[in-house]
Amino acid sequence: MQLRLWHYDLPLKHTFTISRESIDVQPTVIVELEQDGVRGYGEATTNPYYGVTLESLTEAIGSCRDILEKSALGDPVELYEQLAEPLDSHRFALCALDQAAHDLWGKLQGKPVYQLWGLSTDHTPVSNYTIGIDSVETMVSKLNEFAGWPIYKIKLGTGQDVEIVERLRRETDAVFRVDANCGWSAEETVDNSRALAPLGVEFIEQPLPATEWEAMRQVRRESKLPVVADESCQREEDVACCDGFFHGINIKLVKCGGLTPARRMIAAARTRGLSVMVGCMTESSVGISAIAQLLPLLDAVDMDGAVLLAKDVASGVTLDRGVCRYPDRPGCGIELMEEGRRLL
Numbered sequence: 001m002q003l004r005l006w007h008y009d010l011p012l013k014h015t016f017t018i019s020r021e022s023i024d025v026q027p028t029v030i031v032e033l034e035q036d037g038v039r040g041y042g043e044a045t046t047n048p049y050y051g052v053t054l055e056s057l058t059e060a061i062g063s064c065r066d067i068l069e070k071s072a073l074g075d076p077v078e079l080y081e082q083l084a085e086p087l088d089s090h091r092f093a094l095c096a097l098d099q100a101a102h103d104l105w106g107k108l109q110g111k112p113v114y115q116l117w118g119l120s121t122d123h124t125p126v127s128n129y130t131i132g133i134d135s136v137e138t139m140v141s142k143l144n145e146f147a148g149w150p151i152y153k154i155k156l157g158t159g160q161d162v163e164i165v166e167r168l169r170r171e172t173d174a175v176f177r178v179d180a181n182c183g184w185s186a187e188e189t190v191d192n193s194r195a196l197a198p199l200g201v202e203f204i205e206q207p208l209p210a211t212e213w214e215a216m217r218q219v220r221r222e223s224k225l226p227v228v229a230d231e232s233c234q235r236e237e238d239v240a241c242c243d244g245f246f247h248g249i250n251i252k253l254v255k256c257g258g259l260t261p262a263r264r265m266i267a268a269a270r271t272r273g274l275s276v277m278v279g280c281m282t283e284s285s286v287g288i289s290a291i292a293q294l295l296p297l298l299d300a301v302d303m304d305g306a307v308l309l310a311k312d313v314a315s316g317v318t319l320d321r322g323v324c325r326y327p328d329r330p331g332c333g334i335e336l337m338e339e340g341r342r343l344l
Contacts, residue, residue, distance in 0.1 A: 001068045001104075004032040005061060005344035006336070007054065010045075010284060011310040014142060017133040019157030019183030020049065026282045029057045029344065030313070030336060031096040033104050035073055040104025041314065041334045043287035044096035044254050052092045052254075058344050060090035061097060068097075073108065076101035080260040091235070091257040098258025099290040099332070106331030113259075113293040113332055124295035126322035127303045128153040128177055136160075136167050143171055146307075149322050151175045151202075153302055157183025162195045169199050177300075179205035182231055186215040193224040202300075205250060206230035216245040228277060236261050239268040248275030248299070259290060266297050280305035289316030289332040292324050313337050 010026040031042040046052050064083055073079060079101050080094075087094040106113040114121060128151035131142045143152060152172070154165060157180045165176060178201055184192065189207040196204070203226040208215055210231040220227055226247035233242050234255040242249055249269050251262050262278065269276045277300040278291050285306045295301060306312050307319055316334045318325045327333040 001071055001073055002034040003061075003065050003068045004034070005058060006030040006032065006341040007344050008284070008313045008341055010282065010313065012282065012308055013310045014132070014138075014308075015134070016282060016308060018155045018179075019133065019181040022132075023282065027054055028283060028313075029054065029061070029096060030284075030286055030341070031061060031100040032336070033068065033073070033097075033100040035104060035108065038104060038107045039336075040100045040102070040107060040331060041286050041336055042096040042099025042101070042103065042258070042290065043283055044092040045281045045283050045287075047092070047254070047281065050092070050255070056090070057093055057096070060087060060093035063087075064093075064097065073101060073104055076105045077260050080258065084257065087257075092254045094257040095254045096258075098260050099253065099287065102259050102290065102293070103331040103334055110330050112326065112330055114296060117263075117293070119293075119296040121296060121324075121326060124324060125298050125301050126150050127301050127319055127324065128175075128322065129304050129307065130302065131155065131168070133158055136164055139164060140167060140171055143168055146321075147172070149174060151177065151322060153177040153179055153205075156180050161192060165196055165199050165201065173200070176201045177203055177205065177302075179230070180207045182206055182209040184208060186212070186218050189219045189227070190222045190224075193222075197224040201225055203228050203248070206232065213241075213245060220245055220247065226275070228275070230279065233265075236265055236268065239265050239272065239274070243272045243274065246274070248277060250277040250279045250302070252279050252281065253287065253290060254281060259293065262294060263297070266294070275299045277301060278303070282308055284309065285312050285314040285316040285318075286332075286334050286336070289314075289334050292317040292326065293332055295324060311340075313340060 279302040
């Protein structure tokens, strides 16, 4: 296989704010693996919270160049096992390579990845649309800009969180999900759950910092809404840790290392009775199209990352008010655009 790395800066439609940061442009790295004239693509974005920079991604992925260029792709799981040890501390890089390997695998086989896994897309969950923290008026405007979605995910952690949800509820009867991104205390979470439950909120995502396990035990016991782990569930071994502290898990491909470990995490969660969601970063259709291959296995999904962009860098799956539309193409269905890319 031949390896190429591309860098794009993804411009957002609106400033995107969560409890710990705001962004207007999201840097991302696209991995391209080529074999027999066929190209597969994977993605990993930079992320200051997890210490992932453009330089660290480039260095980590580049360190595997010899392994890749001496290999011919067969089963992408076998390639993952080769790369997992050298990239154990660089899961974002591992994710981009694993996604690219799956896309290439499907294209070489002439079938979508989900079909090669024996899955059907006849019944899949719809995605939410995410509303970042802003003034209440701006959050209402963002909701109405994407009116008609069946589910909205509301970022919270402001000190006026219940008031925000009450105001947004006046605009729609859609399902709400709320995500505090570690911004609440245990007491706030329990109190907020009592206020939010009558407002049509489905669940609360990661209310507490990831290290506050004993406080999460209290939250799980007393909350009036289910609680779903995000920052507390990054890798395969974290699934077992979340049992008894959360009702479900939200898997992010970049944090766990790609599609291969995500499938194993889904299976582990099922054995423990945990609900399963897959979420996204603010990323292009490269990463979103990889997530789409997992949809038949999920209870919930947050895959609106490319919808938040002012300009995408690839074509692949699309969302029609949350409903995933698959392209008639093999692999993950990704085609990369040349405009704006820089070779790393």
